[in-house]
Amino acid sequence: MPNLDADAPRVAVLGAGSWGTTFAKILADGGADVVMWARRREVAQEITETHRNSGYLPGINLPGNLRGHDSLEHVLAGAEQVYLSVPSQSLRANLASIRDIVPADVPVVSLMKGVEKGSGLRMSEVIRDELRIDEERIAVVSGPNLALEIAKRQPTAAVVSSAHRDTAVAVAQVASNEYFRCFVNTDVVGTEFGGVLKNLIAVAVGIADGVGYGENTKASIITRGLVEITDFAVAFGGRSETMTGLAGLGDLIATCESPLSRNNTAGRLLGQGYAFAQVIAQMNQTAEGLSSVGPILELASTKGVSMPIVAQVARVLEGTLDPRELAPHLATDSDEPQGE
Numbered sequence: 001m002p003n004l005d006a007d008a009p010r011v012a013v014l015g016a017g018s019w020g021t022t023f024a025k026i027l028a029d030g031g032a033d034v035v036m037w038a039r040r041r042e043v044a045q046e047i048t049e050t051h052r053n054s055g056y057l058p059g060i061n062l063p064g065n066l067r068g069h070d071s072l073e074h075v076l077a078g079a080e081q082v083y084l085s086v087p088s089q090s091l092r093a094n095l096a097s098i099r100d101i102v103p104a105d106v107p108v109v110s111l112m113k114g115v116e117k118g119s120g121l122r123m124s125e126v127i128r129d130e131l132r133i134d135e136e137r138i139a140v141v142s143g144p145n146l147a148l149e150i151a152k153r154q155p156t157a158a159v160v161s162s163a164h165r166d167t168a169v170a171v172a173q174v175a176s177n178e179y180f181r182c183f184v185n186t187d188v189v190g191t192e193f194g195g196v197l198k199n200l201i202a203v204a205v206g207i208a209d210g211v212g213y214g215e216n217t218k219a220s221i222i223t224r225g226l227v228e229i230t231d232f233a234v235a236f237g238g239r240s241e242t243m244t245g246l247a248g249l250g251d252l253i254a255t256c257e258s259p260l261s262r263n264n265t266a267g268r269l270l271g272q273g274y275a276f277a278q279v280i281a282q283m284n285q286t287a288e289g290l291s292s293v294g295p296i297l298e299l300a301s302t303k304g305v306s307m308p309i310v311a312q313v314a315r316v317l318e319g320t321l322d323p324r325e326l327a328p329h330l331a332t333d334s335d336e337p338q339g340e
């Protein structure tokens with residue numbers, strides 16, 4: 001056990017994949033006393049004993065003030081903040097197992113970028129429903145945050161959002177360090193949808209890349225994609241400023257440009273001609289965009305929001321659109337010239 005500042009906050013991180021582990025490292029490097037929950041005992045033991053999570057962050061050394069455990073009771077006991085980083089579609093089931101053991105009155109923070117299939121709910125809404133806690137206790141983190149870059153201490157920034165500004169500030173204080181700077185806002189809707197929607201545009205850019213299209217096509221998809229993202233988020237009550245900030249444009253650029261992105265990679269495989277099932281079989285990490293596309297199009301239709309790029313991605317996924325036909329010039333509702 002390393003020497004810890006007596007005032008170091010004790011925090012819990014649930015989920016020991018690439019982002020859960022990286023975020024736990026951010027918190028530990030910021031001075032917190034961090035205990036992570038890993039489903040698999042061998043992963044928890046590797047984190048505690050060798051300070052590695054070789055399956056998800058190969059070559060990265062984890063700090064000594066970060067330990068792993070496979071017991072939820074152990075990880076949550078005494079936690080002053082709780083961070084959640086499991087695949088979005090598994091969140092509800094995981095919350096059901098912790099409802100009675102989450103410490104009272106502490107912030108619960110979503111690190112996830114997905115919506116729930118079936119309900120179309122954002123992760124913060126699933127947390128509120130399933131833990132039956134006040135939204136003022138819930139925060140979300142989003143931004144241009146490719147895990148492996150941050151695990152190597154490459155500097156970046158993120159947004160912490162909560163309906164209650166004090167909650168966002170409390171989380172941002174614990175989650176900031178010399179290479180990771182957290183800004184705060186109260187636009188939970190915009191911040192969460194920014195993280196979900198950029199994944200879908202990154203799949204589209206990946207498809208264009210896989211087909212062999214160049215920078216003009218990709219820039220057109222990113223630019224028109226930002227319009228789609230903004231229209232959608234604003235229709236659901238998000239702020240347009242959020243969509244031009246770190247959780248919107250910032251994350252859109254990072255995810256669309258990086259081969260580290262799993263969503264971008266999934267798109268590239270589709271563009272190269274692999275079928276959806278083959279892409280899933282090749283991905284050994286979570287590509288949230290593949291699960292979000294259906295619920296997002298359903299939500300968009302309830303508000304009459306036009307999402308032509310996302311609709312094209314859905315058609316490529318279902319095999320009814322040849323990836324070579326995906327094009328930003330189709331991304332309008334009419335053949336007539338339109339305002340940008």
Ligand SMILES: NC(=O)c1ccc[n+]([C@@H]2O[C@H](COP(=O)([O-])OP(=O)(O)OC[C@H]3O[C@@H](n4cnc5c(N)ncnc54)[C@H](O)[C@@H]3O)[C@@H](O)[C@H]2O)c1
Nearest residue numbers: 016017018019020085086090112113145146147285286288
């Ligand atoms: N990796 C990144 O760069 C990054 C950055 C920001 C946000 N995110 C978001 O973080 C979330 C988690 O992604 P990740 O990158 O850590 O994924 P990952 O695939 O690297 O890891 C997922 C983790 O969840 C575990 N898991 C799988 N099914 C589970 C279940 N049913 N119950 C509990 N645990 C389960 C896996 O064992 C693994 O530890 C996603 O919503 C993603 O969009 C990822």
Ligand SMILES: O=P(O)(O)OC[C@H](O)CO
Nearest residue numbers: 143144145146261262263
């Ligand atoms: O690897 P991706 O595509 O899930 O993207 C990771 C992060 O969300 C980038 O901010």
